Amino acid sequence: MSTIPPIKIRPEGRPFIAIFVVVAALLFSVAQFLGWVGVILIGWCMYFFRDPNRVTPLESGLVISPADGIIQMITDAPPPSELEMGSAPMRRVSVFMNVFDCHVNRIPIDGRIIKSVYRPGKFVNASLDKASEHNERRSLSIHTDYGIDIAVVQIAGLIARRIICWTEESQSLSVGERYGMIRFGSRVDVYLPTGTRILAVPGQRAVAGETPIAQLDDSQDDRKGEWR
Secondary structure, eight states: OOOOOOOEEOGGGHHHHHHHHHHHHHHHHHOHHHHHHHHHHHHHHHHHTEEOOOOOOOOTTEEEOSSSEEEEEEEEEOOOGGGOOOSSOEEEEEEEEOTTSOOEEEOSSSEEEEEEEEEOOBOOOTTSTTHHHHBOEEEEEEEETTSOEEEEEEEEOSSOOOEEEOOOTTOEEOTTOEEEEESSSEEEEEEEOTTOEEOOOTTOEEOTTTOEEEETTOOSOOOOOOOO
């Protein structure tokens, strides 16, 4: 009989969990009900830094969501200038993560990291369109195994103050592989070539490493959906 593997906690979360343990102990010394508030915060912190395994589809040309969260917007926009991918608009799919989503980010398609650039910036609400331009971000350009270049951008949000990226330039990664995380609320944008068929629908919930968001070089129309 198969068993479900235990959910891992990212090492990056251990200092925060330790802080909440100390805070809970101090709160218990003041009042028991305050101490239980501290225990709830410990549980939330462990939940935030969870790192579950995912089952990644391996269909050719399929682009998988790099983040857990809501497909917030799908639009056309030029990729970040620091990636030097030109100024022509690309298809951009934005995934917004709230403080209850898993914040481990995953590579959306097989490929090699061509460029990795960190750019400091503001911390406006990541759900706003201007966050793509003005907020702190880490941008990756990826040359896919299909000969097409895409971009993936981690964007800090109103609460987030730390973008973590575990990849290096020239490193080859497989779709669904972990490559970084953002602490405490944020967004990930994926820039795709024109002509890409978008499979995601605004308002849809995506799961990092599992949910297909696009199909490269597909002649069919974008997928559509509605609230029901």
